[in-house]
Amino acid sequence: MLNRRLIFAATLVLAGGINGAALAQDKSIVVSSTTSTTDSGLFGHILPLFKQKTGIDVKVVSQGTGQALDTGRRGDSDAVFVHAKAQEEKFVAEGFGVKRFPVMYNDFILIGPKSDPAGVKGGKDITAALKTIKEKGAAFISRGDKSGTHTAELNLWKAAGIDIAKDKGDWYKEIGQGMGAALNTASASNGYVLSDRGTWLNFKNRGELDVIVEGDRRLFNQYGVILVNPEKHPHVKKELSQAFIDWLVSPEGQKAIADYKVNGQQLFFPNAGAPGA
Amino acid sequence: MPAGASALEMVLTGDPGLYSIVGLSLYVSLSAVALAAIVGFPLGAFLALVRFPGRGPLVVVINAFMGLPPVVVGLAVFLLLSRSGPLGFLGILFTPRAMIFAQALLVLPIIVALARQTIEDLWAEYRDELTAMGIGPAGRVATLLWDGRFSLVTTLLAGFGRAAAEVGTVMIVGGNIDGFTRMMTTAIALETSKGDLPLAIGLGLVLITLVIGVNAIAWGVRRVGELRAG
Amino acid sequence: MHGNFSDLPIEFAGASVRAGGVAILDRISLVIAPGAPTLLIGPNGSGKSTLIRLGMGLIAASEGRVLWGGRTSADGARCAMVFQRPVMLRRTAAANIDYALASTGVSRRARPKRIEQLLADVGLQALADRPARRLSGGEQQRLALARARARDPEVLFLDEPTASLDPAATKAVEDIVRATAAAGVKIVMATHDLGQARRLAGDIVFLVRGRVVEHAPAERFFTSPSTSEAAAFVRGDLVI
Numbered sequence: 001m002l003n004r005r006l007i008f009a010a011t012l013v014l015a016g017g018i019n020g021a022a023l024a025q026d027k028s029i030v031v032s033s034t035t036s037t038t039d040s041g042l043f044g045h046i047l048p049l050f051k052q053k054t055g056i057d058v059k060v061v062s063q064g065t066g067q068a069l070d071t072g073r074r075g076d077s078d079a080v081f082v083h084a085k086a087q088e089e090k091f092v093a094e095g096f097g098v099k100r101f102p103v104m105y106n107d108f109i110l111i112g113p114k115s116d117p118a119g120v121k122g123g124k125d126i127t128a129a130l131k132t133i134k135e136k137g138a139a140f141i142s143r144g145d146k147s148g149t150h151t152a153e154l155n156l157w158k159a160a161g162i163d164i165a166k167d168k169g170d171w172y173k174e175i176g177q178g179m180g181a182a183l184n185t186a187s188a189s190n191g192y193v194l195s196d197r198g199t200w201l202n203f204k205n206r207g208e209l210d211v212i213v214e215g216d217r218r219l220f221n222q223y224g225v226i227l228v229n230p231e232k233h234p235h236v237k238k239e240l241s242q243a244f245i246d247w248l249v250s251p252e253g254q255k256a257i258a259d260y261k262v263n264g265q266q267l268f269f270p271n272a273g274a275p276g277a
Numbered sequence: 278m279p280a281g282a283s284a285l286e287m288v289l290t291g292d293p294g295l296y297s298i299v300g301l302s303l304y305v306s307l308s309a310v311a312l313a314a315i316v317g318f319p320l321g322a323f324l325a326l327v328r329f330p331g332r333g334p335l336v337v338v339i340n341a342f343m344g345l346p347p348v349v350v351g352l353a354v355f356l357l358l359s360r361s362g363p364l365g366f367l368g369i370l371f372t373p374r375a376m377i378f379a380q381a382l383l384v385l386p387i388i389v390a391l392a393r394q395t396i397e398d399l400w401a402e403y404r405d406e407l408t409a410m411g412i413g414p415a416g417r418v419a420t421l422l423w424d425g426r427f428s429l430v431t432t433l434l435a436g437f438g439r440a441a442a443e444v445g446t447v448m449i450v451g452g453n454i455d456g457f458t459r460m461m462t463t464a465i466a467l468e469t470s471k472g473d474l475p476l477a478i479g480l481g482l483v484l485i486t487l488v489i490g491v492n493a494i495a496w497g498v499r500r501v502g503e504l505r506a507g
Numbered sequence: 508m509h510g511n512f513s514d515l516p517i518e519f520a521g522a523s524v525r526a527g528g529v530a531i532l533d534r535i536s537l538v539i540a541p542g543a544p545t546l547l548i549g550p551n552g553s554g555k556s557t558l559i560r561l562g563m564g565l566i567a568a569s570e571g572r573v574l575w576g577g578r579t580s581a582d583g584a585r586c587a588m589v590f591q592r593p594v595m596l597r598r599t600a601a602a603n604i605d606y607a608l609a610s611t612g613v614s615r616r617a618r619p620k621r622i623e624q625l626l627a628d629v630g631l632q633a634l635a636d637r638p639a640r641r642l643s644g645g646e647q648q649r650l651a652l653a654r655a656r657a658r659d660p661e662v663l664f665l666d667e668p669t670a671s672l673d674p675a676a677t678k679a680v681e682d683i684v685r686a687t688a689a690a691g692v693k694i695v696m697a698t699h700d701l702g703q704a705r706r707l708a709g710d711i712v713f714l715v716r717g718r719v720v721e722h723a724p725a726e727r728f729f730t731s732p733s734t735s736e737a738a739a740f741v742r743g744d745l746v747i
Contacts, residue, residue: 059452060454060455183472204473402594406594
């Protein structure tokens with residue numbers, strides 16, 4: 001008898017909680033995005049502006065690009081905001097997303113120890129730099145987590161004519177973690193690592209690390225935003241999420257992105273509507 | 278959280294971001310322990326008092342589950358609560374409710390296992406007396422839970438310690454959403470990934486202080502209670 | 508709560524209790540009838556405690572049977588028991604009584620008055636709000652008696668309640684036992700203290716190695732025991 005009463009109480013607590021959660025979600029959407037957008041502080045800058053204008057709360061779950069897309073695929077977010085064009089297009093082609101809107105780009109940079117054991121500092125050619133690192137067997141930290149940055153890194157190895165899956169040795173370390181963790185590892189082990197500029201500028205535990213290669217066009221990193229398809233997941237908050245997407249690509253949203261600076265440096269370059277972006 | 282601020286500064290200046298994170302941590306972990314206790318105490322009492330086939334193996338499994346990896350629990354709850362999962366219709370993934378639910382599952386084996394042990398020991402002492410008084414099964418459970426209350430507080434603390442310290446489940450099912458599902462442990466993980474190690478350590482110290490505070494309060498309550506009720 | 512039927516007499520009909528092939532009680536045939544206190548005496552290990560537990564219904568007979576007022580089950584019987592080392596619930600003295608009252612279905616409203624009376628009967632009214640486990644051994648035993656009486660029993664079993672008490676505390680317990688008996692409650696009490704048996708008993712059940720060797724009115728048992736073992740025990744010889 002006592003047991004039954006307690007179980008009943010527990011059920012009430014749970015049920016009450018669920019109702020409360022449903023109510024609290026009324027004017028909010030969930031966006032799955034990449035660690036780089038969160039860690040760089042961009043969302044901290046633009047989301048309050050959007051909320052002020054529309055009253056909509058954007059809850060950002062920051063994950064690697066692969067996981068963020070998967071979260072959208074499962075219907076656990078209303079929109080995805082990531083940076084891996086090929087994967088994004090596949091996401092839309094498979095019917096999980098409605099349409100991909102290019103929003104902005106930032107760039108990747110090759111980070112490495114100031115001592116530069118591979119001797120590649122100052123160059124503008126990222127593939128040449130990677131070739132040298134491999135030849136000299138200098139330590140290289142890879143995200144190894146199927147994130148956008150990881151995908152970009154793999155594409156660069158390919159562009160350098162290296163089959164990294166086959167050619168990797170002790171010098172190539174896949175850590176399977178986020179950008180910050182990869183930078184922490186590089187800092188602790190004096191390795192090279194490919195990073196997005198935003199995370200790097202916000203990163204505090206730099207130790208002996210510095211920018212080694214930057215400015216190569218192949219290092220540009222395009223972000224896109226996609227509404228999760230309401231036909232697959234009817235609970236998706238279509239209007240609220242589309243309002244967020246529309247704002248991101250509007251002149252107002254684009255200006256907000258351009259205005260975000262760290263130490264006087266602009267991190268993200270809006271390019272909504274740019275052909276081929 | 279403002280960049281470059283130290284944890285000490287944030288504590289002293291009453292940083293609202295920090296205080297909401299601390300509040301959420303306490304809310305989620307304490308709720309999870311309460312939920313686990315509501316289910317786990319009667320369950321532990323049941324295991325202590327009732328002999329049935331398969332009880333031995335069940336006790337072993339529950340004892341082993343005290344060490345469940347949080348990530349595994351988080352992943353299981355994630356798959357359960359995901360829109361594509363069996364409980365997806367609830368729509369509570371990436372909310373504090375989901376975190377409470379996941380942590381309650383994580384803590385439940387600890388509560389059940391320790392409560393079972395406590396109540397079994399107490400039952401050995403009380404069996405004859407309660408039988409002589411003709412107390413039925415429900416009354417026995419209630420009596421043993423009440424008379425074991427001071428020892429069971431320790432059970433709750435063990436559960437709370439586990440919940441407050443873990444990052445695996447809440448990161449996965451909560452999503453570490455700023456101002457909504459960010460707790461002490463996920464904030465520490467985030468600051469670590471941002472490379473702000475001093476802030477991460479500072480937040481860690483705040484968390485440890487909190488846990489010590491909760492334990493101190495529980496200890497005080499237990500002392501006073503024991504003095505008054507023996 | 509209580510039926511209209513009586514639990515007396517309690518009749519042991521060839522009742523045995525075995526544990527691991529050893530007979531702790533061996534074919535006991537005994538009738539416990541209403542009246543003055545029945546005292547169980549005998550050397551250690553003679554089966555006094557087991558007989559009390561059997562009579563209380565805490566254990567079942569391996570052979571034979573026990574009848575309570577002709578019924579084969581002790582369920583719902585108006586029996587209460589005081590153990591040699593009573594377990595005090597982890598609450599105040601008053602709350603211990605309250606618990607026993609609640610267990611017999613006394614309404615919440617009626618309890619405070621009964622608690623006060625029961626505590627006064629055993630001289631513990633001043634200690635009502637003390638944690639029961641902080642009382643002295645003698646006080647705990649008196650509280651156990653009050654708690655047992657709270658169940659308004661027809662039969663009260665006591666298993667060597669004064670075994671670990673000093674003379675003053677023993678006297679207090681005996682006074683309560685006497686008063687309880689005078690109030691019409693049938694007392695069944697184990698003791699290894701012959702003096703206590705003399706002071707309290709109406710009849711004596713003398714046990715040796717799990718068997719009833721003699722069952723007689725107290726006066727006759729002490730003046731002219733009919734068995735040599737009982738005679739030796741009364742003389743103070745060692746009976747094994």
